[in-house]
Amino acid sequence: MNRTLTFNIFRHRPGDPNSKPHMARYKVEESYGMTLYMALNVIAEEQAPDLAFDFVCRAGICGSCSMIINGRPGLACRTLTKHLPDQITLMPLPTFELIADLSVNTGKWMRAMSERLETWVHTQSDPEVNRMESTMEPELAEQIYELDRCVECGCCVAACGTARMREDFVGAVGINKIARFRLDPRDQRSDADFYTVIGDDDGIFGCMTLLGCQDVCPKELPLQTQLAFIRRKMATGGGR
Amino acid sequence: MKLIYTDVLVIGGGLAGLRTAVGAKRRGLETLVLSLVPPKRSHSVAAQGGMQASLGNCIKGAGDNEDVHFTDTVKGSDWGCDQIVARMFAHMAPKAVRELATWGVPWSRVNRGNREVVINGKQEVLTEKDIAHGLIAARDFGGTKKWRTCYTSDGTGHTMLYTVSDRAIAESIPVHERKEAIALIHDGSRCHGAVIRDLITGELIAYLARATVVATGGYGRIYGVSTNAIINEGMGLAIALETGVARLANLEAVQFHPTAIVPAGILVTEGCRGDGGLLRDVDGYRFMPDYEPDKKELASRDVVSRRMVEHMRKGKGVPGRFGEHMWLDITILGRAHIEKNLREVKEICESFLGIDPAKDFIPVRPTQHYSMGGISTDYRGENPTLRGLFSCGESACWDMHGFNRLGGNSVAETVVAGMLVGEYVADFCYAEGGQLEISTALAEDFLKREQSKLQAMLNSKGTESSVVLRKQMEQVLTDKVGLFRNGKDLEAAVTELKSLLERSYHIGVKCQHLGANPELVLAYRIPRMLKIALGVALGALQRTESRGAHSREDYPQRNDQEWLKRTLFVWPEGATEPSIEYASLDIQKMELPPGFRGYGTDNTIHNAETDSRKAVVDSIRQAGGDRHAIQEQLMPFRHLLPECYRDHNERLPEAQP
Amino acid sequence: MKTTQPSPWPARLDLAQSISGLFLALFMWVHMFFVSSIILGKDAFWIVARTFEGYFILGYAIPALVSMLVALVSSIIIIHAILALRKFPASAAQYGAFWSHMRSMRHDDTTLWLVQVITGFAMFFLASVHLYIMLSRPDLIDPYGSADRVWTGNMWPLYLTLLFVVEVHGVVGLYRLALKWGWFTYGSPKQARERLKSVKWGLTALFVILGLLALGAYIKIGMEHAREAGKLYTPSWLQEKP
Ligand SMILES: Cc1cc2nc3c(=O)[nH]c(=O)nc-3n(C[C@H](O)[C@H](O)[C@H](O)COP(=O)(O)OP(=O)(O)OC[C@H]3O[C@@H](n4cnc5c(N)ncnc54)[C@H](O)[C@@H]3O)c2cc1C
Ligand code: HEM
Ligand code: HEM
Ligand code: SF4
Numbered sequence A: 001m002n003r004t005l006t007f008n009i010f011r012h013r014p015g016d017p018n019s020k021p022h023m024a025r026y027k028v029e030e031s032y033g034m035t036l037y038m039a040l041n042v043i044a045e046e047q048a049p050d051l052a053f054d055f056v057c058r059a060g061i062c063g064s065c066s067m068i069i070n071g072r073p074g075l076a077c078r079t080l081t082k083h084l085p086d087q088i089t090l091m092p093l094p095t096f097e098l099i100a101d102l103s104v105n106t107g108k109w110m111r112a113m114s115e116r117l118e119t120w121v122h123t124q125s126d127p128e129v130n131r132m133e134s135t136m137e138p139e140l141a142e143q144i145y146e147l148d149r150c151v152e153c154g155c156c157v158a159a160c161g162t163a164r165m166r167e168d169f170v171g172a173v174g175i176n177k178i179a180r181f182r183l184d185p186r187d188q189r190s191d192a193d194f195y196t197v198i199g200d201d202d203g204i205f206g207c208m209t210l211l212g213c214q215d216v217c218p219k220e221l222p223l224q225t226q227l228a229f230i231r232r233k234m235a236t237g238g239g240r
Numbered sequence B: 001m002k003l004i005y006t007d008v009l010v011i012g013g014g015l016a017g018l019r020t021a022v023g024a025k026r027r028g029l030e031t032l033v034l035s036l037v038p039p040k041r042s043h044s045v046a047a048q049g050g051m052q053a054s055l056g057n058c059i060k061g062a063g064d065n066e067d068v069h070f071t072d073t074v075k076g077s078d079w080g081c082d083q084i085v086a087r088m089f090a091h092m093a094p095k096a097v098r099e100l101a102t103w104g105v106p107w108s109r110v111n112r113g114n115r116e117v118v119i120n121g122k123q124e125v126l127t128e129k130d131i132a133h134g135l136i137a138a139r140d141f142g143g144t145k146k147w148r149t150c151y152t153s154d155g156t157g158h159t160m161l162y163t164v165s166d167r168a169i170a171e172s173i174p175v176h177e178r179k180e181a182i183a184l185i186h187d188g189s190r191c192h193g194a195v196i197r198d199l200i201t202g203e204l205i206a207y208l209a210r211a212t213v214v215a216t217g218g219y220g221r222i223y224g225v226s227t228n229a230i231i232n233e234g235m236g237l238a239i240a241l242e243t244g245v246a247r248l249a250n251l252e253a254v255q256f257h258p259t260a261i262v263p264a265g266i267l268v269t270e271g272c273r274g275d276g277g278l279l280r281d282v283d284g285y286r287f288m289p290d291y292e293p294d295k296k297e298l299a300s301r302d303v304v305s306r307r308m309v310e311h312m313r314k315g316k317g318v319p320g321r322f323g324e325h326m327w328l329d330i331t332i333l334g335r336a337h338i339e340k341n342l343r344e345v346k347e348i349c350e351s352f353l354g355i356d357p358a359k360d361f362i363p364v365r366p367t368q369h370y371s372m373g374g375i376s377t378d379y380r381g382e383n384p385t386l387r388g389l390f391s392c393g394e395s396a397c398w399d400m401h402g403f404n405r406l407g408g409n410s411v412a413e414t415v416v417a418g419m420l421v422g423e424y425v426a427d428f429c430y431a432e433g434g435q436l437e438i439s440t441a442l443a444e445d446f447l448k449r450e451q452s453k454l455q456a457m458l459n460s461k462g463t464e465s466s467v468v469l470r471k472q473m474e475q476v477l478t479d480k481v482g483l484f485r486n487g488k489d490l491e492a493a494v495t496e497l498k499s500l501l502e503r504s505y506h507i508g509v510k511c512q513h514l515g516a517n518p519e520l521v522l523a524y525r526i527p528r529m530l531k532i533a534l535g536v537a538l539g540a541l542q543r544t545e546s547r548g549a550h551s552r553e554d555y556p557q558r559n560d561q562e563w564l565k566r567t568l569f570v571w572p573e574g575a576t577e578p579s580i581e582y583a584s585l586d587i588q589k590m591e592l593p594p595g596f597r598g599y600g601t602d603n604t605i606h607n608a609e610t611d612s613r614k615a616v617v618d619s620i621r622q623a624g625g626d627r628h629a630i631q632e633q634l635m636p637f638r639h640l641l642p643e644c645y646r647d648h649n650e651r652l653p654e655a656q657p
Numbered sequence C: 001m002k003t004t005q006p007s008p009w010p011a012r013l014d015l016a017q018s019i020s021g022l023f024l025a026l027f028m029w030v031h032m033f034f035v036s037s038i039i040l041g042k043d044a045f046w047i048v049a050r051t052f053e054g055y056f057i058l059g060y061a062i063p064a065l066v067s068m069l070v071a072l073v074s075s076i077i078i079i080h081a082i083l084a085l086r087k088f089p090a091s092a093a094q095y096g097a098f099w100s101h102m103r104s105m106r107h108d109d110t111t112l113w114l115v116q117v118i119t120g121f122a123m124f125f126l127a128s129v130h131l132y133i134m135l136s137r138p139d140l141i142d143p144y145g146s147a148d149r150v151w152t153g154n155m156w157p158l159y160l161t162l163l164f165v166v167e168v169h170g171v172v173g174l175y176r177l178a179l180k181w182g183w184f185t186y187g188s189p190k191q192a193r194e195r196l197k198s199v200k201w202g203l204t205a206l207f208v209i210l211g212l213l214a215l216g217a218y219i220k221i222g223m224e225h226a227r228e229a230g231k232l233y234t235p236s237w238l239q240e241k242p
């Protein structure tokens, strides 16, 4: 208890011509139950009021606060300092546009991904809101929810060597979305349709099965399984 | 000067804002959404428990309909709501759920046959009807007569927000992220858009629109410890207040949720109790039945919260490192249920408390949770005093929640309001006077004014620290404008908040940078937060009664004689505090005249008109007839709805075994 | 939805890469078993070698048959290598990005990929030498011929390296193949991976040990036969009794 934590934090404001990327060091007294969210707030309140970082829900549900924590991507708000050594290095997520310090533009990336993969239910008809809803098997609903739990935090992209090398790669997040919509009977797209958005080397065939995604996903989505599944479907059914 | 023109400007990318945008866009209007954060990070994502809609599919929901939902909502509001709006809402909620179902929300579904549930601490077996198999399921929630809360496991808000957000992308609605509205552009009677600050570059841009919709969510963060996201700072309300024209309503109506974890204040859903979880005290004793023998843990939120504090005051709280708390026990639900239906709860317990909720009790305490107050609107979502300014979702006081909102009614409100306000906004734009009518000079005035304010803030030699001011504000609100309130404390709170507001004009900013500069952001937000805080305290001080979540120890009775009123706040140019007006609720128009809410003992001071209205209502009901016809006679509302939404909702035949 | 007809080639190339890899990996196992027949004795290896030359079907040996097999395998390797080349870091920047990523992640499967790239790259050269020899002198595949090449011809350092390189590359490739297509991945993703990983280590160890034993046997024979290097082996049943 009561360790003094040393934070090495990446500082840089690309919008500011005077700013140069560097690592800054801050010391923080650890408190009981401290999370990185709390620690960064202490630093911002007492030592670096202009330190930029993103938190929204601070409860591990919105996906805003992903950063590289001692080398690996993770959600800062639900990372307890007691699970870390007393030297803590924080870097912004790579592959996303840097806004400042630890803040990156995951939203922009995700929107582009969504537009490219058309991540919505494609139906012909408008909802009939006065009628009974169509039925769905309870297990199927659960399976869809299982894949729908992604919070678009970008950890899987940051953990992916392929994405690091090739900036147009859609990442596990994108491929998982396709798996989610493919599973959904309300989405009337066929495999050939899915192939048009994901059947190339920026899509499923770009994935080299490095599986960093699977190991860092804070929602523990079954990415490994879904990537393999979509690859099978796209390799056999899609490319015609 | 950068100007951007659009037809409809929606400020806020949560459920309410996005659904409104989809509606307006589908009516052929150019629509643009602004958000502080990527829309899918909006706080709507955090709603775990569910969305109320009277589908009546599951066995415990059989017999449910709009009437029952309406009644629950009005009672929940402690008769403080606008009953027309509550009616429109109850009528629309099933449509909203079904629309979302078509768009892709993977609602949890009814599974035919037997299943084990925990009700009132005991295992029971429910048998779901064959005919309901695969329809949308519902769970139990506080303050409702039927099981009505539709859900997707415990990620309801997440799946809803992702679906609606993806819908907005499908409709090619641009969302300008990391943009903050810092002022509304208006000419004293009509709103023309907003001045926006780009949070990345610091640039100011004027967005000009025919209609402006504020859907910026709640203001819980003025309390510091809150279940709300940290971006819920009430900025949308503040900029409306700062017009000096638009009115805010019912700010004092602040809800405290019984079960936020200690100390982080992160919510564990009401679904925990809905699914059978219990509250226990320091001795492990289940105390709620002693206070509320009827609804027990599932009494209305404000009631459960107060009972917990009462019980703690009797010395039955659990002492802890961070003050006293109570236990929430979901161990009785079993591991399988928790891992399937309460997974977020489990994750939160593991990540933030280091406990296993299938084995251990969860330390909880009532914590600020929801803002019933907001920008005052009519049933169309428009502000009555500033034309062209609309609001919906938690930032609005549309007034279907009155003084206490029911769990599950809020995300339902966001989409329902979005569906309706989207139509009304379109009607407004297409009606006479709905064109864009603004001189660029006015826009530039507003831009310059905001620019110079920010510059002044940077140049200020002020010595006040925004961090200190913020902490003091949070402390004042938590200590003096909390769950239980009294005149003495409230008076002190008002005085202290006024002095904090005065001091906040002298905040010094160290980092002289107009771009991504969190220090500057805090500096300009603090005075605005303080204005809202002052409104809350002042409203609470002046309202000398107890209604719903507003509970005065010195005025424990609900006083319909004097306080069946909406509180309206306006901040005249140059004033040091808001002025307050009141608008009465008309009992003669109520479908459900004021009555006993059903908790504790009835100590209401009744209004003289209540009895006469009751007599009218009773006679209409006695005459009998189809429930829709009766309703139509009591309080017609359908004509107010957009035509596409007037039809009845289809349900399973109610008599099915 | 996009209306332009997408190219079917990405799918085909991905399949081709996996199929070629799978073929090569399985071929190498078979190859290793045949080559290690030397452990059982010179006769065993002689039979294996002659089998491939069609001796037992035709009654006489056509070494060119082996050349054809070598040519086939070589072309598959070339195809495989070209396909793999697409995945190689294309620039110093990409390589740098991967390298720093790998170092900070400290993540097995990411690191293993670089191992595959490096071993693949190494095989480019090592395997070419070996294949060229096999292509040009198939007739020298023989208990003595091979042993002389290994020892007297100083090929053993190359084989020793190639052995490790190819076994690591091939088995890691198979492991990745299973995960890539979701074979043998029942149970939770984590369990599946742990299981496959242990199988992977097991197979690597098995084939490396087998290869080392075989190489040892060649070296031993080669040393003993060094003075007569160049002379081929006559199976024991055809040898004239001394
Ligand atoms: C922990 C928690 C759990 C909940 N669970 C439930 C539940 O189970 N059921 C239920 O019915 N309700 C629940 N609620 C309440 C419900 O989630 C919210 O009331 C509702 O989602 C609010 O939606 P909204 O669209 O109005 O606002 P939000 O979702 O908060 O969105 C506000 C938007 O406005 C933007 N914004 C804010 N200020 C500005 C500005 N100045 N300029 C530009 N953009 C701005 C933000 O970026 C954001 O996009 C819960 C609330 C909490 C806190
Ligand atoms: C000169 C030669 C070779 C080179 C340059 C090479 C390179 C590579 C590379 C870079 C990969 C990874 C591809 C990816 O991640 O998508 C790979 C995969 C693979 N290689 Fe090779 N390799 C060569 C020869 C061989 C040989 C001889 C074998 C047989 C033992 C082999 C078996 C495999 C297998 C099974 C895979 C997995 C296939 C897949 O992922 O689809 N390779 N190779
Ligand atoms: C059809 C093609 C091939 C033939 C006919 C062939 C044949 C042989 C033969 C006869 C030997 C024994 C030593 C010798 O005679 O020199 C040998 C050894 C070896 N070969 Fe091949 N080979 C082929 C392809 C490959 C390939 C593609 C690789 C790897 C990329 C490879 C790797 C090795 C290794 C590592 C050894 C040494 C084995 C040991 O440890 O004893 N071979 N091969
Ligand atoms: S798949 Fe997992 S890691 Fe990737 S964005 Fe979604 S939640 Fe984050």
Ligand code: F3S
Pocket: A156, A159, A160, A161, A162, A163, A171, A172, A206, A207, A208, A209, A210, A211, A212, A213, A214, A227
């Ligand atoms: S880390 Fe990357 S390469 Fe594939 S398996 Fe995951 S997306």
Ligand code: FES
Pocket: A054, A055, A056, A057, A058, A059, A060, A061, A062, A063, A064, A065, A066, A075, A076, A077, A078
């Ligand atoms: S702040 Fe929302 S996940 Fe961390």
